[in-house]
Amino acid sequence: MIDETIEEIREMQTHSSSVVAVKATRALAELTERDYATVEEFERDLERNVGALKRANPSHASLYNALQDVLHSVQGEADDLDEARELTVATIDRVVETVETGKRRAAQQAAATIEDGQTFLTHDYSSTVMEAVELAVADGAELTAYVTEARPRFLGRKFARELAAIDAVEPHLMVDGATGMFLPKCDRVIIGMDCIVEETLYNRIGTFPLVAAANEVGVPVTVVGSGAKVVDDGFRFENEIRSPSEVMLEPVEGIELENPAYDATPVDLIDEVITDEGVLEY
Structure with a gap:
């Protein structure tokens, strides 16, 4: 899903910057379904994918801000993998809600x-x-x-x-x-x-x-x-x-x-x- 989202953003199939930010943020949920040996390994993969999604369109401030929010809210905050996964899912939900609420208001x-x-x-x-x-x-x-x-x-x-x-x-x-x-x-x-x-x-x-x-x-x-x-x-x-x-x-x-x-x-x-x-x- 992350690779497909990166390609979709590059091709501008989702042209609205708010839509792009939401799709990219939601795509990070895929990481919570992967197998990792340690929390550190999970966080490194999160950082790598956040970077790849940001590079897909470096002109979108809302994309940058949403992904940075997820990374900063998760990195270094969990003691084990289960906690890291739960925190990631909760953060994704919060960030998406913030983007969509801001746009609506x-x-x-x-x-x-x-x-x-x-x-x-x-x-x-x-x-x-x-x-x-x-x-x-x-x-x-x-x-x-x-x-x-x-x-x-x-x-x-x-x-x-x-x-x-x-x-x-x-x-x-x-x-x-x-x-x-x-x-x-x-x-x-x-x-x-x-x-x-x-x-x-x-x-x-x-x-x-x-x-x-x-x-x-x-x-x-x-x-x-x-x-x-x-x-x-x-x-x-x-x-x-x-x-x-x-x-x-x-x-x-x-x-x-x-x-x-x-x-x-x-x-x-x-x-x-x-x-x-x-x-x-x-």
């Missing part, structure tokens, strides 16, 4: 700011933003959404399809480069986040030009996500360079294909960050 906080009749623009796919929209609609809001297709993996198309299934939402799908044309029609931009490290938002490629354009035309930008994704220290963001085949199936001689997964946006371009812990204003 962030969505609730964001939903409270979404007003009936609003038109918003969103980029890529954020499960937290989607949940916020669903909660706002359940509370009676009718909304219009402009959604980027989010090249090159087109995750925005998934967002638009899910919005289309909600009667109270009118979704519009557009190419990424059209944001400047449609921003003046919007009341706000609402996007998710991979993480915020110090004074920089890291999110799906295309976020920076969208936020810069929104600032130029005076459309406020809201970022939504778990507070665990706001990191002051202990985590160094590493951008992921995706396969060139996502940009062009057949390579062309003389062309260097560039496919970074994330870009960096200064937080002073953002109006507010809504997390489970409240609203951060910049």
Whole structure:
């Protein structure tokens, strides 16, 4: 299960950073079913697998934090193998609950700011933003959404399809480069986040030009996500360079294909960050 999860994270089959953190944390439960001679051997294997899962996507702060929490809570705390296994299972349950609760509360906080009749623009796919929209609609809001297709993996198309299934939402799908044309029609931009490290938002490629354009035309930008994704220290963001085949199936001689997964946006371009812990204003 751990090897399969590592491969799945690398292939971005689970693109939401919160989902990635939960899947990786749960995968560690496999270690409690293996045979070990000593507690020390178990802890070494735990540390090795935590490292492998973190390396599968070093851009996800929530993945890093969840796995570090498990490792630090178990290592050196058990006197025998049975106790180590029980502690590991209990810690996994606690960490998963923390991630899922943080995401849910962030969505609730964001939903409270979404007003009936609003038109918003969103980029890529954020499960937290989607949940916020669903909660706002359940509370009676009718909304219009402009959604980027989010090249090159087109995750925005998934967002638009899910919005289309909600009667109270009118979704519009557009190419990424059209944001400047449609921003003046919007009341706000609402996007998710991979993480915020110090004074920089890291999110799906295309976020920076969208936020810069929104600032130029005076459309406020809201970022939504778990507070665990706001990191002051202990985590160094590493951008992921995706396969060139996502940009062009057949390579062309003389062309260097560039496919970074994330870009960096200064937080002073953002109006507010809504997390489970409240609203951060910049």
